[in-house]
Amino acid sequence: MTAVLEIEGLTRRFGTVVANDDVSLRVRPGEVVGLLGHNGAGKTTLVSQVVGLLRPDAGRITVGGVDAVARPAAARRMVALQPQAHVPIDGLTLTAAVKVAARLRGLDAGQAGEAARRLVAELGLGAWADRRALPEGRGLSGGVRRLAGFAMAVVGGAPLVILDEPSNDVDAVRRRALWATVRRVADQGSGVLLVTHNVVEAERVVDELVVLDAGRVVIAGTPARLRGDDGLRLELHLVPDGPDPSDPGTATAGGPPVPVPVRRRVRSGRRVLLTVPPDAAAAAVSWAASHREQGTLDGYALTPATLEDAYLAATSDPARETEGVTGGA
Numbered sequence: 001m002t003a004v005l006e007i008e009g010l011t012r013r014f015g016t017v018v019a020n021d022d023v024s025l026r027v028r029p030g031e032v033v034g035l036l037g038h039n040g041a042g043k044t045t046l047v048s049q050v051v052g053l054l055r056p057d058a059g060r061i062t063v064g065g066v067d068a069v070a071r072p073a074a075a076r077r078m079v080a081l082q083p084q085a086h087v088p089i090d091g092l093t094l095t096a097a098v099k100v101a102a103r104l105r106g107l108d109a110g111q112a113g114e115a116a117r118r119l120v121a122e123l124g125l126g127a128w129a130d131r132r133a134l135p136e137g138r139g140l141s142g143g144v145r146r147l148a149g150f151a152m153a154v155v156g157g158a159p160l161v162i163l164d165e166p167s168n169d170v171d172a173v174r175r176r177a178l179w180a181t182v183r184r185v186a187d188q189g190s191g192v193l194l195v196t197h198n199v200v201e202a203e204r205v206v207d208e209l210v211v212l213d214a215g216r217v218v219i220a221g222t223p224a225r226l227r228g229d230d231g232l233r234l235e236l237h238l239v240p241d242g243p244d245p246s247d248p249g250t251a252t253a254g255g256p257p258v259p260v261p262v263r264r265r266v267r268s269g270r271r272v273l274l275t276v277p278p279d280a281a282a283a284a285v286s287w288a289a290s291h292r293e294q295g296t297l298d299g300y301a302l303t304p305a306t307l308e309d310a311y312l313a314a315t316s317d318p319a320r321e322t323e324g325v326t327g328g329a
């Protein structure tokens with residue numbers, strides 16, 4: 001299927017900083033593609049170029065078959081963007097704001113009103129439907145304003161929907177509704193580019209993921225592929241109280257090292273994530289339990305492998321160390 005967004009070799013510098021470094025990605029109709037990366041990874045720079053706010057130094061951006069660098073205005077008409085900053089809606093009720101966005105996307109007054117009411121209900125915002133946003137953040141809370149921006153981006157089914165951190169300051173109940181709506185919007189034919197640094201949430205909704213680190217694509221693919229091809233890995237999360245007992249270098253202090261094969265160890269702050277095979281679950285838990293009893297671990301948990309360890313391993317953070325296979329008994 002023809003992609004609704006195609007980016008090839010995109011490069012954008014700010015002085016000596018290469019904010020996007022030879023980035024390529026593709027979003028097809030019906031697909032949710034997650035663009036992940038830490039603060040400063042280059043996500044907003046990429047989005048700004050797609051919507052014509054910045055010009056690339058090199059590379060190609062095509063939106064719905066239109067060259068977005070040569071014809072930014074024509075390309076922009078096919079894109080609905082929820083920016084990271086709050087959308088200015090002061091003076092409007094929640095429903096009216098969504099209706100205005102629907103009208104701008106070509107729906108007639110009746111269709112726009114109906115679509116706005118449906119979205120407000122779908123997102124669990126009925127209680128605020130007719131509440132007016134007022135200056136200085138009054139009238140509607142930050143979370144409701146964020147959802148208003150989200151509803152304004154998804155209403156009317158633009159060919160390409162770009163959502164920049166849509167779930168920031170949204171409560172847990174409405175987050176669920178939001179992710180369900182993202183999926184519905186894609187199922188109805190839009191291509192969705194979801195920009196986030198929340199890898200756990202992204203995993204639930206995306207079809208493909210592209211991870212940026214310091215401007216470069218470091219991993220890309222489906223969540224299943226990025227988790228590990230067999231999909232049968234477990235993660236042992238450890239919170240050491242002092243030296244890490246899973247580190248062969250310090251293990252002698254609290255007993256033997258982990259008695260199971262460890263495929264990967266990622267250390268992030270106080271937390272350590274060990275990727276272990278499923279048949280090692282019982283041995284891994286009993287090792288961790290004994291360390292918990294001795295007080296060398298503050299806590300531990302064994303969970304199915306998520307994208308988080310792949311993400312942490314692929315992205316750089318000076319406060320973090322990643323090791324490959326460490327063997328085991």
Ligand SMILES: Nc1ncnc2c1ncn2[C@@H]1O[C@H](COP(=O)(O)OP(=O)(O)OP(=O)(O)O)[C@@H](O)[C@H]1O
Nearest residue numbers: 014017019037038039040041042043044045046197
């Ligand atoms: N206008 C600008 N002038 C100079 N440097 C910039 C500018 N915009 C972005 N940068 C730099 O480019 C790099 C990428 O920034 P960008 O805002 O795209 O990252 P991001 O992934 O969106 O981060 P965040 O998650 O914090 O929004 C950073 O090093 C940033 O400091």
